Structures are given as structure tokens and as C-alpha cells.
Amino acid sequence: MNHQKYWNPVLETMPREKLKQLQFKKFKRILTWAYTHSKFHRALYDTAGLTPDDIRSFDDIKKIPKVEKSMMRDIQKKDPYPYGDALCVPLEEVSAFRQTSGTTGQPVYQPDTLQDWDWWAECWAFILWSQGYRAKDRVFLPFGYNIFVAFWAAHYGAEKLGCEVVPGGILDTQARILKIQELNATAMMATPTYVLNMADVAKNKMGIDSRELSISKITCAGEPGAGIPSTKKRMEDAWGAKVYDHCGATEIGAWAYECEDQPHGMHVNEAMFLVEIEDIETGHIIEEPGRRGKMIITALDRIAQPCVRFDSKDVIEWDSESCTCGRTFRLIKGGVLGRSDDITKVKGVLLSPAAIEEVVRSIDGLGDEFEVIVDKQGDVDRIKLKVELLPEVTKLNVENTLIDQLRLKTNLRYRIEYYDYGSLPRYEVKAKRFKDLRKK
Structure with a gap:
């Protein structure tokens, strides 16, 4: 079977002006979809006195009201149960249920259609290809599969690339390390905390040097550690492997990633997401590099429960430099720098x-x-x-x-x-x- 190549120069090296045109076209499409099919979004926009027809230029996008996680919590557990008024498709078209981890409060439920789930996997395929994953890789996923999205989409993204995927499932940490050793797995995905924990267990409980295992690359998510130089160094030293960062969220999708060139920041997947940076105090949109603000993000292709101008609380800033990899997707300097509600x-x-x-x-x-x-x-x-x-x-x-x-x-x-x-x-x-x- 021939697997698709995910170095996509049509999208990833698209001239900035054309990329912006694509983003605006997609934004109008998802905005119109949400306005037409979601009672929640329609009420939000009607209250603001706006319709999709009022958005005529890129600059008009900032007029659209933001959505906060607390709003999603308030409308859920209602009909159509359990998603409430943000659901844009009939219940019978929902094919996957996930929910947020609940670390910042009551979990938010996330419905996805088959189309949405394929989009999730596509986002991850772009990420993994940029980090050197290929069909020859055997990818070990050391996490318990459950209703938290965790690395579910990464699993399917790796399969799209033709990688062999080994789910770690209910194995405990020692059994996972032995399975990596047994199968000569070449890549792994986990939170930074667990990457370090696995190396510690291997060394101090099993007498195994994780640097001598076959892992050559590790993709992290769930925490900011892989973007913190000292934490990244600890992980790379512990495993003798390259460690790559990635950003995603259950209600958003996998929206940013570090490529093989590791440019001290992460690419925003601007073909699939629109990222705005808002000044935390003034609310003004920051266009220039070097000023930090909180991220307002739109997932441009997700339809069951749209993510339109979602206030993620993630603190980021644009990088003034472009990446040596050739992608024209902009970089956020140093990755996600924290959360506005954590500061x-x-x-x-x-x-x-x-x-x-x-x-x-x-x-x-x-x-x-x-x-x-x-x-x-x-x-x-x-x-x-x-x-x-x-x-x-x-x-x-x-x-x-x-x-x-x-x-x-x-x-x-x-x-x-x-x-x-x-x-x-x-x-x-x-x-x-x-x-x-x-x-x-």
C-alpha cells in the first residue's frame, strides 16, 4: 500500500498572502456553519449584532465574540444530551466522544464526526512527518486509552503515515519499558512528566539504561515541559533521543508543532487553524513579533462542535524569524509560554x-x-x-x-x-x- 506523503509544499510553503486568503475563506465557512447550525453560536452572535455577512475582511474577524471554556460547561448536559446547544450535527452523526482532562475545572465534552476524527488524524500526520516519522518507524504509545483525548489522534496520525503503532494500554511502566525493549520501538509519545518517569523506573527499578533502548525520537504533549530548555535536555539526556514539542487541546485540535530543524519555537498549522494573539490587558490583537499575549484560536475544519475564536488562555508570542525548514507557517517563539490563568x-x-x-x-x-x-x-x-x-x-x-x-x-x-x-x-x-x- 502506498501511504500519502505529508510534506505538502502546496500548503506548508504557500506564500503568506495566499495562506491568509485561504484562512479567511475557511473562517467564513466555519463561522457560517456555526451560525446556521449551533443555537449557542447563533445566540452569541445575535447578541453582538453580528452575522457572517458582516465579516468582509480579515480585520473584521476580531469583532466576533470569543468563546470561553466556562461557556461550554454551562451549555452541556442538556439536550441534545450530553452536548447541548453547540452541537451542529444530528446525534446519530457523532462517532467519537472525548472530554477534557478536567485539570482546570469541570470537563468539557467533545463530540466528533467521522470527518472530524479524520481531520484530527490529518493534523497529527502533518506534525509527525515534520518530526521525521516515517513508515519504517515502530511507534510505542505508553498511555491508557480512555475518554481523555491524550494521544488517540496521534495513534491514527501515525497509522496514516504507515507507521507500525504499538499501544501501551493497561501495561504498567515496567511492562511498557520491557515491550519497548522487546520490539525495538523507534519512537514514543508521552507527557514530559512520564517520559522522565519511565527513564527513572528503567534505571532505578529495572537496571536498564533507557539510552541503550531503540527509541530515537519522542513527541511530547499535555504539558509545557518539552518547550522548557532544561526539561527538554533532561529528557534527551535520559533517552539519548531527540525530543519534539507539540500543542493541542481536546476542544481545539493539534494546532502547533516543532519540526526537525527545532527552531526554538513551534509552527502553527495555519492551513487548519487561525491563531490570533490578544493583549491580556487591552484586548487588542498583536500582529508584531516580540509581544506576549493570550491565544484566540479557530479550528477551521471541525464541524460537530465548532471551535470559533476560542480563548485558550495559552500565552504565546510571534517569532520574528522564519524556520530553516522552508515552511511558511509562522512560528511561536519558545512554544507555549504558560497560561494566562496560571500566571x-x-x-x-x-x-x-x-x-x-x-x-x-x-x-x-x-x-x-x-x-x-x-x-x-x-x-x-x-x-x-x-x-x-x-x-x-x-x-x-x-x-x-x-x-x-x-x-x-x-x-x-x-x-x-x-x-x-x-x-x-x-x-x-x-x-x-x-x-x-x-x-x-
Whole structure:
């Protein structure tokens, strides 16, 4: 069987002006679809006094009201059950159910038609091809298949490329490592947390050096770790493999990826998504590179439950440079830099958990896991950092460097607690390392 080649110069090297025309055409199409078929979207746009006919230029797009996850939660568990008024197709056309992980609140349900699911796989096929996946690869997926989307679409995207896919399913971590070893798997996909956890289990519980296994490339998702230089380095050192980042979400799709050239950022798949960056304070759309804002995104081809100007809360910025790979899809510099709802003030200082991760993972002698707890004593904010010491390392070996780097990178002082290696919780999917107890 001949499998499609996913280096698509027609789309991926399309001149910017033509690409923008394609995006506008697709945006009008999905906007009209949502307005016509979704009671939720029609009410939202009618309240704003807008119809699809009012969107005559690219600049008009910003007039369309944004959708937030809380809105989706409010309309669900109603008829047509369980999706509510955003469903744009008859229930009998829904062929796949997924839901968000629930890490930021009540999960959101995501219906997909067969066409939608094929689109998901197509997005992933573009990602994996750009990262060097080919039909010769044997791809191991070490996660439990369930209602969270996780790497479901990656599985089908890899199959589209002709890769042999090995699902890790209900195997435990040690069994997964043995299966990789047995089958000489060449590639793997997992969260950064679990990539590091697997290497730790292999070394300390099984006496296996993960660098001597056959894995040559790893694609990460679910957390920002693969875009944090110190975390990426830890993963690459642990496995002796190239680590690639990717961004996606259940209600959005797989929208950005790092290519083989690894340009210190990620390509936005602009043939399938429209990404806008909004100034968090003013609400103005940021066009120029170098200014951070939150991402407003439209999935241009998804029909069962459209994603039109969705406020993702992801903080990104445009890169001023183009990629050496030849793709004309724009880059977001450094990938996703955090979430606007994760960035919080502590003692009057804006703090992103990713900045703490960069510090901890950059210091030799500290383990991969850590935990941050913010609370109050009276009216005063306090911040505590729990870290693990590697065997035969004492806090005297690392304390001064850790304190100095935290002060330099976050402008805050911490109460630091040191734990024996292996004491802090381990995670397989999304880690929960940042706890703000002031919100309780």
C-alpha cells in the first residue's frame, strides 16, 4: 500500500498572502456553519449584532465574540444530551466522544464526526512527518486509552503515515519499558512528566539504561515541559533521543508543532487553524513579533462542535524569524509560554510555574519532581518549593545555586523543603505541581 506523503509544499510553503486568503475563506465557512447550525453560536452572535455577512475582511474577524471554556460547561448536559446547544450535527452523526482532562475545572465534552476524527488524524500526520516519522518507524504509545483525548489522534496520525503503532494500554511502566525493549520501538509519545518517569523506573527499578533502548525520537504533549530548555535536555539526556514539542487541546485540535530543524519555537498549522494573539490587558490583537499575549484560536475544519475564536488562555508570542525548514507557517517563539490563568501574583510579582520548572530542572543534583505551594499567613503571601535530592547529594551542594536562580528567574524568595529522592508524587498524564491555596 502506498501511504500519502505529508510534506505538502502546496500548503506548508504557500506564500503568506495566499495562506491568509485561504484562512479567511475557511473562517467564513466555519463561522457560517456555526451560525446556521449551533443555537449557542447563533445566540452569541445575535447578541453582538453580528452575522457572517458582516465579516468582509480579515480585520473584521476580531469583532466576533470569543468563546470561553466556562461557556461550554454551562451549555452541556442538556439536550441534545450530553452536548447541548453547540452541537451542529444530528446525534446519530457523532462517532467519537472525548472530554477534557478536567485539570482546570469541570470537563468539557467533545463530540466528533467521522470527518472530524479524520481531520484530527490529518493534523497529527502533518506534525509527525515534520518530526521525521516515517513508515519504517515502530511507534510505542505508553498511555491508557480512555475518554481523555491524550494521544488517540496521534495513534491514527501515525497509522496514516504507515507507521507500525504499538499501544501501551493497561501495561504498567515496567511492562511498557520491557515491550519497548522487546520490539525495538523507534519512537514514543508521552507527557514530559512520564517520559522522565519511565527513564527513572528503567534505571532505578529495572537496571536498564533507557539510552541503550531503540527509541530515537519522542513527541511530547499535555504539558509545557518539552518547550522548557532544561526539561527538554533532561529528557534527551535520559533517552539519548531527540525530543519534539507539540500543542493541542481536546476542544481545539493539534494546532502547533516543532519540526526537525527545532527552531526554538513551534509552527502553527495555519492551513487548519487561525491563531490570533490578544493583549491580556487591552484586548487588542498583536500582529508584531516580540509581544506576549493570550491565544484566540479557530479550528477551521471541525464541524460537530465548532471551535470559533476560542480563548485558550495559552500565552504565546510571534517569532520574528522564519524556520530553516522552508515552511511558511509562522512560528511561536519558545512554544507555549504558560497560561494566562496560571500566571498569578505572589507578593505583587507576576509568577509563571514554567519559570520555576526551568530553574529546578536546570540544576544538577535535583530530581525531576517538585511541588510549589502558595498560601497566606495573615495578609502576607508565602511560597514554598519542595524538591528532591538525588542520592548522595546534600542540600549544601545545591542550595545556594537554587536560591540564586529562583531569585534571578522569578524575583521571589522561597521556603525550600528538601526530600529524599522518590518521595514526591509521580504522574503519568498531566502533573499537578502548582497549588495555590489562597484560592480556597
